[in-house]
Amino acid sequence: MDKFIVSARKYRPQTFDTVVGQSHITTTLKNAIRNHQLAHAFLFCGPRGVGKTTCARILAKTINCEHPTKEGEACNKCNSCKSFNEGTSLNYFELDAASNNSVDDIRELVNQVRFVPQSGQYKVYVIDEVHMLTSNAFNAFLKTLEEPPPYAIFILATTEKHKIIPTILSRCQIFDFKRITIDDTVEHLKAICSKEDITADDPSLHVIAQKSEGCMRDALSILDKIVSFTNGQLNYSNTLEHLNILDDDYYFKLMDYILQQDLAAALLLYDEINRKGFDGELVLIGFAEFIRNLLVSKDEKVAGLLEVVESFKEKYIKTAKNASAAVLVSALNILNQAELNYKVSRNKRLLVELTLIKLCYLQQAIELTSEGGGITKKKVVETPLAFRIAAIKPFNKKEENKLAKTKSRTSDAKLIVDTTTGKKNKPEKSLVTEELPSYPQPQSNSTTNPANSRLVALDKLRDQFRNNGDNSNDKMNHPLQAEQLQMAWTDYIQILKDAKNPAVPSFERSILRVKDAESFEVVSNNNLEQKFIEKERNKLFSFLKHQLHNNLLRFNVIVSDNPSEQITGEVPLTISQQFQKMAEQYPLLKELKDRLGLELDY
Ligand SMILES: [Zn+2]
DSSP, rough: OHHHHHHHHHHSSGGGGGGGSSSHHHHHHHHHTTTTOOOSEEEEOTTTTSSSSHHHHHHHHHHHHHHTTTSSSSSSOOOOHHHHTTTTTTTTEETTTOOOOOOOHHHHHHHHTTTSSSSOEEEEEEETGGSSOOOHHHHHHHHHHSSSSEEEEEEEEESSSGGGGGGHHHTTTEEEEOOOHHHHHHHHHHHHHHHHEEEEEEHHHHHHHHHHHHHHHHHHHHHHHHHHHHHHHEEEHHHHHHHHHOOOHHHHHHHHHHHHOOOHHHHHHHHHHHHTTTTHHHHHHHHHHHHHHHHHHHEEEETGOOOOOGGGGHHHHHHHHHOOOHHHHHHHHHHHHHHHHHOOOOOHHHEEEEEEEHHHTHHHHHHHHHHHHHHHTTTSOOOOOOOOOOOOOSSHHHHHHHHSOOOOTTOOOOOEETTTOOOOOOOOSHHHHOOOOSSTTTSSOOOOOOTTTOOOOOHHHHHHHSSSSTSSOSBBBOOOOHHHHHHHHHHHHHHHHHHHHHHHHHHHEEEEEESSSSSEEEEEEHHHHHHHHHHHHHHHHHHHHHHHBBBOOEEEEESSSSSTTTOOSOOOOHHHHHHHHHHHHHHHHHHHHHHHHOOOOO
């Protein structure tokens, strides 16, 4: 199996045409040679193992060839070409700047440049890893690079272009080498396999190409190793085994369990993977990559970025359809965090298992917090509850007048207040018999003295608070009032409490702001509370519309700009607090209570 060990060298391209995946560079170079427009200094940039040195060698050979072909390639037959192919040419110098980066090394090279080539046209100097040169070495080199003798050609190669100083960059013709694509690598490997009588299926070569990350040298050395390991019989599973790569099938299974929220199965699967000798970090990274591929497969436009074994593509696209983007992105986030924590974690297995637990409950968490999901799930609007409680109109003067204008059924109310004079008449009849119209009816006839309006006993007020909801279902658009709203809100909280609804604290802690006659804002403390309230929106909405007799009602739930602000004390009010508040606003109420010696009904 000796022959395989050298396939990287054995199959090193000998002409520009056989360089894999860099046609944009080889074509330009060929044209430049043909048209005798060769620059004197080149900078080859790009990742390792993509063909920089190979291209430099081919360039050196081609420009020294005695009988170049019409296409601008070296003939590989003349003496010069032979000496290049044997590595004995005197016109080719390679300096590895990684290990020879001192001023002396460069001076030596510069001295050599002065000698005219013994045979052939050009002397080619390749400085590999040129970014490693010290700045003094750079400076020593600059002069030669600026005014080289006509027979000298410099090819600087680097993996880190950004480290090259501008004075060098400006003197070089720059070529950017690309990473070799997986498809190109697979094709190249296939060609070698057929020449070497190696049996290898497509998926195995694909895995090798993927693992080599665009570096042909790595791909070839991996191929060599696996060939000797499997006696030239490569297949998907022995390739995975050799490369210590976890089969994608495991990730598909894991994803299924996560989507089904089957934690037990996920943990058992991880245990199985672990027993096979794959450590947690590999699983975290591999699974993150898998999810990235799922995200990519979600959109057909970017599905081209999917670099997976061809036979798996269908499966990726199918799985991607089952998982929401929200789940995938969040999962990616969780995995990324776990990967960061992995190195410092003391109990690595626990870390991975915790991550799996999080992933399994991810879907649930997202459903809980997503307002959209919450609402669509509860499309069935429950029939409105029989509301026990209705809001009351505030008793400011305007309202009192309005009240007075309404059809009076309250002629026998006990207490009559003359609002024009502020005098109070003594109660004339017994309390209690009276009922206020639940709401002023704008269209109703006014029969009472507009100067007088009535206040009823406190328990009457209470009744009105409590027993009013059943009447006005007709189309009405009463302008929104803060007090009514607040009371309706409090009532709704009570309904939530009765139903043991977890949204209660969110409702209790938020503030209501009336914006205009039809709309108000609910100011919540944070996103979570906002979502809890939003989740109730449908029911809350019909409740409030009904309670406030306002069909045009609208509201927004927003998050407070100032979360540090203590939003408490506004809601909910106890009965005595309610009274106190009302009394503050309408002092007559308190007087009424005091004069009649009434007590609040707790
Ligand atoms: Zn030749």
